[in-house]
Amino acid sequence: MAVVTYRDALNQASARRWSATPTSSSWAEEVGVYQGAYKVSRGLLDEFGPMRVVDTPITELGFAGVGVGAAMVGLRRSSSS
Numbered sequence: 001m002a003v004v005t006y007r008d009a010l011n012q013a014s015a016r017r018w019s020a021t022p023t024s025s026s027w028a029e030e031v032g033v034y035q036g037a038y039k040v041s042r043g044l045l046d047e048f049g050p051m052r053v054v055d056t057p058i059t060e061l062g063f064a065g066v067g068v069g070a071a072m073v074g075l076r077r078s079s080s081s
Helices: 008-018 044-048 060-072
Strands: 023-027 053-055
Touching: 008 044, 023 060, 044 053, 044 060
Parallel strands: 023 053
Antiparallel strands: none
16 A cells, blocks of 8 residues: 555645536635645646635635636635645
């Protein structure tokens, strides 16, 4: 049995889900270019692009608005960081 860190398991699970579900995405602080504070989203921006891995400002009301708007057009959010 291979030993996998929690960080790598979350990263792999996100990649599998996003490959199977084109409407899944991640919107959070530092998940794109910085690749997450703990590097959970490492490589996902390169693989899935900036429309699915989105860096956001720190604003809770903004997250609520983005979530409602994304759901209205059929997008799904899966957290990776």
